[in-house]
Amino acid sequence: MNDTDGKNNNRVTVEIFGIRYPLKGVNDVESIKTAATMVDEKMRSLLKQNQYLPPDRIAMLTALDLADQLISLKKDYDEFWHILEEQKGTDRQK
Template identity: 45%
Template sequence: MSEPVTVRILDREYTVGVSDDERAGLASAARMLDARMRELRGGNKMVAPDRLAVLTALNLAHELQQQSAKPAAPGRAALALVDEANRKLDTLLAQS
């Protein structure tokens, strides 16, 4: 059953429906995304949030590609988790 969860990213709140077993993962992903976006933004508060989100997603996708290109990477389970996180982030971004 899907329950609404509110996460905060760059001082904006987003509500997403997730199951109880996904709640902790979503909260963790939101904290990671918030931290990465703040890191990338640095002291420049004038960067448009949508541009910042795309640049952060591009950096994370690049890191994922590098990780998956390594031999003997954990593989499919990790990629499935990242795909699920990406779907949830797409939903969050579509709500803004």
């Protein structure tokens, strides 16, 4: 959601953990809403696990969890891409 080309037209208000955030971004509105829903659901899930955590701690743990998921997905993607490249090389040799 960063304005790299000056075409930052998509505006939406989302609610995360009971707070409404007006957002604008280059991503489509549905993508922004989906991301907000994912963050909200993860924060609420963490709150259920420990009701005594303050909201800032829940937000930090949510960010770490989502970052960990992203790292794992990137690793899987890189491994998959490597396998595909190896397969292409094998196919060319035949």
